Amino acid sequence: MNLASWKILLPALSSVLLMGASSANDLPDPPPCNSCFIGKLLLKDNPADLSGTTKLLGEDLYFVDSDNFVWKAGKGDTTDGATIPDLLKPFVGESFEPDFLPAAVIHDHYTHRAHRVRSWRDTARVFYQAMLVNNVNIVKAKTMYFAVYAFGPHWGVLAKGVPCGKNCVFTAPVQLSASAGGRVVTSAPITLADGKVYAEEGANFSTDHSSELKQVEQKIKLSELRGTPLSLKDLEFLAALSHGENVFLVSE
Template sequence: MASLTAAHTEPIDVDLPMCTAGGKDCFTGKLDLYPIPLDRDGNSRALTFDFGFVDSTSTGWQTNAGDPTDGASIPPELQWIVGGSFDKKFVPAAVIHDRYCDWRRAHRVYPWKATHRMFYQALLATGVKNAKARLMYYAVYTFGPRWTAEQMDIGHICRGNLTPLCQQFIEGSGGPRTDDPQPVEPEDPAELMKKYKLSEVEKGKFDVFRGAVYGDQGVQDDLKVAKTVLDATYSTPDSEQSTPDQQMDFIEHLSDTRHPAEAILLSEQAPVPSEPQQPRPVPK
């Protein structure tokens, strides 16, 4: 059997807005994939060339040739949201999102919320219909991966409620913060540790990562409720005129209300705008 290499490339035939000087909400490079042996993260394709996206803040999100991807990583029971994992409308956003959520390869250089927001913006830039993009953003924001914005110490003082890795944050007045979403019930340390992956980066300091939980019980029903709410909220032409930032704010509020945040994974920091990285020349 012939080996699976970049020579067996699969062009992704989708019309994308390509960046010119100073462009935003646009793509760079060339998007082709080639098959690879299935790895333990479920990746079955890799990028043939460098490919990137410049978001609305002028931040460049660059992938590199050889980066693996599993496409739109939604389990079979949730395929009604997106269709196939490698549907060409979703692949451009998904391959970039995959890189910046990658736990094993330490590509999580931006906070999880900013990374998921980039995914939503890339979906819209690709031409995904607003209603579907909103539901996909709700799914990724609510059930997608999350990670700490910086390394944590065991017993580190952080915002929000008590967790196995954090102590209650106390304001100068002596009272706890009240502006963060709080769990309905106290978090069970044993259950939290089942969800978290800890990587010790130096003695006593850890990166904390919660993988995607799309397959958890109740996710499908929750997404159907969210779809009903979102479709009703954006059912008029006026509501559709709201900006992507306003729509993301609404979706995040809806999610945070239905799923109070885990304090250790709260992440408000936005990426620092940077000059978009220029892709290497595409081979002839």
């Protein structure tokens, strides 16, 4: 994205004030809302990235999910919200769309290898919730949820994160612990029956998945029209059905 584009987009994006905290760095206790953003999305140029692909967060941005867990993308975080894989462009639209970007910023933070303090499933689900809160169309939100759930990064260990307020865990740590149902239960990686340890799997947003994603989008559209919408569990089942070889998708 060129600088001219940034000059047009940044004023709109920096005004995404979803609920003000008492200051840029404070998380109100208790949070003043449920399923909501707290803070303002402010993006700044990244002097370390001459390509302009990434930006820096100018302020803390929080998201409170439906279970009252808090997610934080911190001031100074690097985000590549402008970098939309070719697979997703037909579904997302233009880079840095204001309705999509706040959710993407939160998701970027918690999928970064340095910040995997919550499970990949919980991270995908909060991405979906954050899209809905910012009025992303339900078909688009569910299609994007399927995409990040099936093709996004997966990890089988959690880092013991640094607290950032009540029910808030933020950055990463040194100690790794195995995750079961999103909870830290042991200090060893998960070992599967065949004796292999599956610690992580990188994102695979190859356009080879385009046909599958379009079919899923069509199923979502039809289910919405019929009044029998697909749930997130339904979408997760579809992902496991199509990718039964992927241990992350077929095991809880």
